[in-house]
Every structure is written in C-alpha cells, then in structure tokens.
Amino acid sequence: MTAHATQHDAMTMGSTSMVALLLIALLWLAYMAGTRRLHRQKPWPWWRTLLFTLGCMTLAAGFVPALMHAAHQDVRWHMVQHLLLGMFAPLGLVFAAPMTLLLRNLPTEGARGLVRFLGTWPVRVLTHPITAALLDIGGMYLLYMTPLYAHSLVTPWLSTFLHLHFVVSGTLFTWAIAGPDPAPHRPGWRMRMGVLFVAMAAHATLGKLLYAFNFPRGTGADPEELHQAAMWMYYWGDLAEATLVVALMLAWLRRRRRLSASGGGVG
Amino acid sequence: MAVSSPAAPDVRRTMIAAILLGIGFMAAIDEIIFHQVLAWHHFIDTGSSALALASDGLLHTMELVLFIVGAFMMIELHGRAAQAPGYRGPGFLLGMGGFQTFDGIVDHKILGLHQVRYVEHVWLYDIAWIGAGLIMLAIGWTLLKRARQGKAMSQH
Numbered sequence: 001m002t003a004h005a006t007q008h009d010a011m012t013m014g015s016t017s018m019v020a021l022l023l024i025a026l027l028w029l030a031y032m033a034g035t036r037r038l039h040r041q042k043p044w045p046w047w048r049t050l051l052f053t054l055g056c057m058t059l060a061a062g063f064v065p066a067l068m069h070a071a072h073q074d075v076r077w078h079m080v081q082h083l084l085l086g087m088f089a090p091l092g093l094v095f096a097a098p099m100t101l102l103l104r105n106l107p108t109e110g111a112r113g114l115v116r117f118l119g120t121w122p123v124r125v126l127t128h129p130i131t132a133a134l135l136d137i138g139g140m141y142l143l144y145m146t147p148l149y150a151h152s153l154v155t156p157w158l159s160t161f162l163h164l165h166f167v168v169s170g171t172l173f174t175w176a177i178a179g180p181d182p183a184p185h186r187p188g189w190r191m192r193m194g195v196l197f198v199a200m201a202a203h204a205t206l207g208k209l210l211y212a213f214n215f216p217r218g219t220g221a222d223p224e225e226l227h228q229a230a231m232w233m234y235y236w237g238d239l240a241e242a243t244l245v246v247a248l249m250l251a252w253l254r255r256r257r258r259l260s261a262s263g264g265g266v267g
Numbered sequence: 268m269a270v271s272s273p274a275a276p277d278v279r280r281t282m283i284a285a286i287l288l289g290i291g292f293m294a295a296i297d298e299i300i301f302h303q304v305l306a307w308h309h310f311i312d313t314g315s316s317a318l319a320l321a322s323d324g325l326l327h328t329m330e331l332v333l334f335i336v337g338a339f340m341m342i343e344l345h346g347r348a349a350q351a352p353g354y355r356g357p358g359f360l361l362g363m364g365g366f367q368t369f370d371g372i373v374d375h376k377i378l379g380l381h382q383v384r385y386v387e388h389v390w391l392y393d394i395a396w397i398g399a400g401l402i403m404l405a406i407g408w409t410l411l412k413r414a415r416q417g418k419a420m421s422q423h
Contacts, residue, residue, distance in 0.1 A: 197332055205324030212311045212320055231310055238331060245332055249339040253346075260347050 012156035013068045016163065020063040028056040034101045042104075048096045055092020058084050059167065072153065075221045079229040085163060086136070086170035087240035094174040095247070099181035115184075124185050129195040132176035136169040137202045144210055150218030173199070178247035189255075193248055200241045207234030276351035277344060282358045284340035289362020291334020294327075297370065301383075312381045323380045330366075353419020357411035364403030371397035 031052050035044040061067070062084035070077035103111045117123065125131055143149050143162065152158045175181070177196050186192070209215065211230035214223050302308045311320065344350045371393060374380045383392035413419055 197328060200332070201321075201325045201328040203324075204327050205321045208311055208315075208320040208324055209317060212315055212317075227310070234310075242331055242335065245335045249335055253339055253343055256343050257346060 009072070009156055010069070012160070013072065014065055016160045017063050017065045017068050020163070021060055024056050024060050024063070028053065031096070031098060031101065034105045038101070038104055044101065051092045052096030052098065053092075055089050055096060058089040058092060062089065063163070075216065075219060075225055075229045076232065079232050082166055083232070083236050083240070086166035087237060089167065090171040090174040091240060091243055093171055094179050097180045103182075118183075119185060127172065127176050127183070129173075129176040129187060129192050132169070132173040133195050133199040136173040137199050137206070139165060139169055140203070141206060144206065144216045147218055149216035153219060174244065178244045178251070189248065189252060196241070196244055196248065203237050203241065204234060207231070207237065275349070277349040278351040278354055280340060280344055280349070281351040281354045284337045284344060285355045285358025286362035286365070287333045287337025288341065289359040289364075290366040291330055291337060292359070293363040293366040294330035295334070307384045308381050309385070312379065315380065319378055319380055322378060323374075326374070353414035354411070356420070357407045357414060360403050360407030360410065364400045364405075364407055367400030368397055368404060371400055
C-alpha cells in the first residue's frame with residue numbers, strides 16, 4: 001500500500017468516525033428528549049433509558065478513531081469492533097423500545113401513519129426474522145469466507161458500508177427476534193425461536209470454519225491472530241445470542257403465567 | 268404470582284426441565300473445565316471436515332439453548348407450585364449422564380469431532396469419560412425408580 005493510500009484511508013476512517021459519533025449523539029439526544037416529553041404524562045421506565053444509553057455508548061466505542069485504526073491493522077480488533085457494533089450495541093438499542101417511545105410521542109395521526117408504514121409488505125418482508133437472519137449471519141459468511149473482507153481493507157467506501165451493515169443488520173435481527181416494541185405482523189414465538197436457533201448454530205459453525213481454514217484470507221494476518229479472532233467471535237457471540245434466548249423465554253414465561261392466572265390453557 | 272391451591276405435581280414437565288438442565292450443566296463443565304481451563308480439548312480437531320464443524324456448532328448451540336429453556340421451565344413450574352420434588356435430582360443426573368455418554372461415544376468416537384485428550388492410550392481416558400457418564404445414568408435411574416415407588420429423598 002502506498003503512503004498516499006494509507007493517508008487517504010486514515011482520513012476516510014477519521015471522517016467516518018466523526019460522522020458516526022455525531023449521529024449517535026443526536027440519536028441519544030432524541031431519545032432523551034422523547035422520554036422527557038413523555039414524563040409529564042406517564043413515566044418511562046428508567047431502565048429502558050439506561051439500556052439506550054449503554055447501547056449508544058457501546059456503539060460509540062465501536063466507532064472511536066483508535067479502534068477504527070486498530071481494526072484496520074489487526075483482524076482481532078476488527079472482531080472486537082464487529083461484536084460491539086453488530087451484537088452488543090443492538091441489545092441496548094432494541095430493548096430500550098425506541099419505537100414504542102416514538103409512537104407515544106407522535107400525535108395520533110402521525111402514529112397511525114407510522115404503524116401503517118410498518119405494516120406495508122416491503123417492511124414486513126425486511127423485518128421478518130428469516131430475512132433479518134439472512135442479512136445478518138449470511139452477510140458474515142459472505143464477508144469472511146470470500147475475498148470481500150480483504151477487499152474492504154483497501155476500499156474505504158466498502159469499509160464504511162460494512163460498518164453500517166453491522167449496525168443495521170444486527171439491530172434488525174435483534175428487533176425481529178425479540179424486540180419489545182409492538183409488532184402486530186411479527187411471526188409467532190416458535191418461528192422466532194427456530195430462526196434464532198438456526199442463526200446461532202450458523203454463527204457457531206462460522207466461528208469454527210474461520211478457525212479451521214484460516215479465514216478471512218488475503219489480509220496477511222498470521223494464523224494465531226485469525227484463530228484468536230475466530231474464538232472471540234464464537235464465545236462472545238454466544239453471550240449476545242444467549243441474551244436473546246433469555247428475552248424470548250421471558251416472554252414465554254409471562255404468557256404462561258397470564259394463561260395460568262386466567263385459569264386455562266396450562267398443561 | 269399468587270397460587271390459590273398447590274397444583275398437582277407435574278412429573279413429566281419436571282423431568283423434562285431437569286434433564287435439559289442436566290445436559291446444559293454437563294456441557295458447560297465440558298466447555299469451561301476441559302476446553303478452557305485444562306485445554307485437554309481443542310477448539311477444533313486438526314483435519315475436521317466442514318460437516319463435522321457444522322455438527323459441532325449445532326450441538327454447542329443446542330446445549331446452550333436447552334439449558335436456558337430448562338431453567339425457564341423450572342421457574343414456571345415453581346411459580347405454580349407444580350414441581351415434582353423427587354424427580355428433579357434423577358432428571359438432572361440422567362441429563363448429565365446421558366450427555367456425557369453421548370458425547371463420549373458419538374462426538375469423540377463416531378464423529379471424531381475431538382478426543383478427550385491428545386495423548387497415547389487415549390482409550391483409558393475414553394473409558395473414564397464414558398464410564399463416568401454411565402455411572403451418572405445408573406444413579407439417576409435408581410433415584411427415578413425410588414421416586415416412582417414414593418421413596419424419594421426430597422419431598423420439597
């Protein structure tokens with residue numbers, strides 16, 4: 001790589017980082033404004049605000065310039081960045097129920113319009129757990145098993161796109177599987193548990209494949225680094241996914257308790 | 268949740284929940300002690316095929332999910348006072364022993380995902396591994412028989 005290209009990359013990374021941090025700050029401020037406005041009528045759970053704050057902080061940590069540079073040089077730091085952006089930040093953002101907050105803040109007409117928009121078929125296809133899993137896990141297979149990753153290291157716009165993809169697909173998947181926001185068109189519990197299970201197995205398998213066959217290739221990283229990255233992905237990914245299983249089971253428990261309290265349907 | 272009268276103990280569900288917890292617990296011991304602490308097992312076996320890796324990934328996911336599902340089933344039974352007291356221990360042991368025996372025979376020997384330890388005379392370790400599984404199965408089975416005869420040790 002020429003000195004010029006390196007300098008160019010560093011500049012792109014710096015600006016990506018700045019834009020991302022600014023957007024995250026705006027997002028956080030918008031959420032806080034929403035909770036403040038609502039507080040006059042009905043209190044918003046403090047722990048949802050805390051989750052959103054943690055989600056934004058995790059996201060911001062994934063975009064700090066130092067990590068951006070380290071991730072560019074070393075596949076292990078790239079994996080840390082991937083875990084922060086695509087797996088842990090979405091947990092905070094999604095379980096903070098931002099859509100519920102938005103709907104409560106909008107005037108009735110606006111809220112109806114948003115609900116109508118969410119019910120349109122393109123949105124329904126996009127937010128279906130299967131689509132979300134394909135975009136999220138399928139995207140990772142594509143990134144690490146093909147030359148795409150090596151390519152992204154020398155193509156600044158592709159690198160920016162990938163960071164965005166981590167955040168968007170991770171959030172979409174988390175929301176589609178176990179989001180607390182009302183979603184009238186969301187498939188049932190069994191379907192979501194099934195998709196989550198397959199996605200988890202695919203993720204674990206990818207971790208093992210990366211380790212066994214030294215993926216991603218074409219980066220010049222030595223096998224030790226690749227192995228470490230694969231194992232981090234495997235074990236930390238487990239933790240994020242286990243959280244989703246717990247969220248789904250909590251919903252199951254609440255439903256069964258309602259059923260048994262109303263005196264029927266238990267057996 | 269308030270329960271007006273204690274529900275009848277749900278033996279079937281208690282057994283299922285306890286077995287799931289046992290499988291998950293044994294898998295966690297395998298993962299934490301033998302993979303991470305002692306490093307007897309490797310992350311992958313050298314020369315693993317993609318298929319073997321996929322089945323390994325599938326099994327690992329299943330253990331994790333079953334453990335969480337088992338825990339929530341037990342909490343739900345507890346909530347409506349429907350745990351069958353004498354059946355939790357045998358269920359747990361049968362889950363642990365069943366997983367250990369399955370792991371020793373299918374994963375280690377038939378699929379060859381990894382071995383207990385990478386040393387000479389690995390058969391000694393195999394016997395200990397599978398033997399430990401069979402002992403847990405035997406104790407679990409005995410306790411289950413006692414519970415069925417109303418001679419369970421725990422009644423709470």
